[in-house]
Amino acid sequence: MALTPQQYELVAVERYKDFIHKRNLATDGHVGYARWLLAALLAVNGGALVAISQLGEISGEAFKAGGFWFLAGLMSAIASGFCSWINLQLLAAGFDRWINPEMLFDPSKQPDGKIHRAKRIDFSLGCAIFFGVVSWSLVAVGAWRIYEVYAV
Known part of the structure; x- marks a missing residue:
């Protein structure tokens, strides 16, 4: 069923608004979550290094036991954020490729529905998740190494 020009314009306007809305939601949600996650990872790994530095006479020994793991956790957190x-x-x-004002009036300018650079998007998301999990894991490894050295 072919759309009249008026119907097409109504549909196109709604699609256009929807694309802008989805781009804004993706951006806001992604930035908020990434900010929280990165801050938590940096605080936990950095806090562990600060705690080690406050141990006085045994801080050098504690740093040898767990400091490397917390430093690696900081680097993994930064890699996750990047x-x-x-x-x-x-x-x-x-999304910017999809948001084309010409689509409002010209049916040939409608997006094809394909996500531009989809493999790169998936890969970068996978890397962010991977480095975030590694960073949290390194907190546990560093804590365990210090516990092993100082457990009675």
Whole structure:
């Protein structure tokens, strides 16, 4: 069933608004979650290093036992944040390709529904998740190493 020009315009306007809304939701949600996750990872790993530095005479020994793991956790957290930022940039660029004002009047300008750079988006998201999990895991490893050294 073919749409009249008036019907097409109504549908196109709604699609256009929907694309903008989805881009904004994706951006806001992604940034908020990434900010919280990165802050938590940096605080936990960094806090562990600060705690080790406050141990006085045994801080050098404690750093040898667990400091490397917490430093690696900090680096993994930063890598997670970087991958998350790349993912957000790719996702926003994909939505921006879909948001074309010409689609409001020209049916040939409608997006084809394909996600631009979908494999890169999936890969960068996977990397962000991977490095986040690694960072949390390194907190546990560092804590366990210190516990092993100082457990009575």
